[in-house]
Amino acid sequence: MDSRLSSSRYPFQERFIHHANTSSQDNNLDRFIPNRSAMDFGYAHYMLTEGCKEKKNSVPEVISPSRQLYRKRLAEACNLNQRTRILAFKNKLIPKQILSPPPQSKPKRCIPKICYRILDLPDMIDHFSFNLLDWGTSNVLAIALQDTVHLWDANNSSTSELVTVGEEHGHVTSLSWAPDGRHLAIGLNSSHVQIWDVALTKKLRTLKGGHTAGVGSLAWNSHILTTGGMDGKILNNDVRLRSHIVQTYRGHTQQVCGLKWSPSRQQLASGGSDNVVHIWDRSVASSNSPTRWLHRFEEHTAAVKALAWCPYQANLLASGGGDGDQCIKMWNTHTGTRLKSVDTGSPVCCVLWNKNEREFLSSHGFPQNQLILWKYPSMAKMAELNGHTSRVLYMTQSPDGCTVVSAAADETLRFWSVFQGPATDKDNEPFANFNLIR
Structure with missing residues (x-):
């Protein structure tokens, strides 16, 4: 048995979260103090002392x-002299603006x-x-710990172990679910990429021969698996073909840290340790020679791993720079x-867009983590x-x-209910069954 798993800590062991009760109960009740300013104390005293005697003697x-x-x-x-009622209904014309209900403001x-x-x-x-965390469309979360x-x-909420790669492959460097939620791509430090059928717990094939160093980033586009290596190369692999390499993108001079396909599946964004962001157009890709980029952004001053395409605005890309840059920038590809740039004050590791609101989430390193x-x-x-x-890497x-899941160098995986779903889906929330701790 692996000595790591035989220790007191196991992968996906859940911790108890204690939430302090911030509500306070006030047991002091207010006393009712009547207002005696309208009382005639002289007359009251008279009636208590002399009034009863006078009434008895018919005085x-x-x-x-x-x-x-x-x-x-x-x-x-x-x-009273005019014998009118204190409370009486009067037929008065009420202005229209008073009758109409006030406009309902959006709930906070x-x-x-x-x-x-x-x-x-x-x-x-x-x-x-590295990119060691991904959540598939079948609602299964994959995480790589060393070589497993x-x-x-x-x-x-069940856990399982898919595979432990051999020593010849070193450790796992990247993970990415295919759009079907069944097949998982695993990038290795040995420069190979394995394709697994998770439902059958079976390895389907190994992609090799394209990179000369570890594969740190992966991105699916239908049957095309794009791989980014520490050698600076980006390859499009058609997993249906025996000769799987169909396009090569060259532009980065150092390792590729991030890869993301646009929602239209026509543009690919890549970020590298050379502080550069490239935009590649799939329509002009060529298998005969390395494809030239469509755009090259050089405004970041540190490695760019964080990349995210806006789900509701075409050609809008967010990118974040690491230590020494600490900026999130918006690009019209x-x-x-x-279009925009903001200094976050700490290295940017990841960026995610909200699918239902005009907002996005970023994860950071030192000092705030x-x-x-x-x-x-x-x-x-x-x-x-x-x-x-510690820095929130994934x-x-x-x-x-x-729901957003974050993994950090503090060796914890944390779940956040930060994004709000569409109003029509509130009654059919598919993930409410594991919101156990509030």
Whole structure:
């Protein structure tokens, strides 16, 4: 048995989260103190002492001047002389603007700032250029710990081990689910890429011969698996073909840290340790010679791993720079111009867009090691999510886009209910069954 698994900490071991009860109960009840300013104490004293005797002896009532004044003012106030009612309905015309209900304002967004679940990740690799976490469309989370790939099924919170690669491959450097949610691509330090059928727990094939160093980033585009290597090369692999390499992109001079296909599947964004972001157009790709980039962005001053395409605005890309840059930039990939830039104050490791709102989430390193929710296009900071104690290297979101999972060098996996789902889907929330800790 692996000595790592025989220790007191196991992969996906859940931690108990204690949430402090911030509500306070006040047991002090208010006393009712009547207002005695309108009372005639002289008349009250008289009635208690002499009034009863006079009534018994049939002596006419003697009304003090203060009592007379009180009755006079009471009559004037109630208009008793004219015998009118105190409360009477009067048919008055009410302005239209008073009758119409006030406009309903949008309910205030409540953003939970505390994660609701924590799982242990013992011996997780702390490497900025790797991509070791991904959540598939079948609602299964994949995470690589050293040379082993583990699975966590969000439908029933069960865990399993998919594969432990051999010593000749070293450790796992990247993971990516295929769009079908059944096939998983595993990038290795040996420069090979394995394709697994998770339902059958079976390796289908190994892609090799294209890279000369480890494969740190992966991205699917239908049956095309794009691989980014530490050798700076980017390859398009058609997994249906025996000769799987169909396109080669050359432009990075150092390792490729991030790869993302656009929602239209026509543009590919790549970020590297050379501080450069490239945009590649699939329509002009060529298998005969390395394809030239469509756009080259050189404004970042550190490695670029964080890449995310906007799901609702075509040709809008967000990129984040690491230590020494710490900026999130927005690009129009149609014109090749920068639209926005914000200094976050800490290295940017990952960026995720909200699928239902105009906002995005970023994860960061030292000194805050936090997640930040931003509003777009104002780039205003909406919330800061704290809990990790080391840089938040990996981040992914559930298939419905509501739950975000982050993994950090502190060897913990944290679940956040940060994104709000569409209103029509609230009654059919597919992931409510594992929101066990609030």
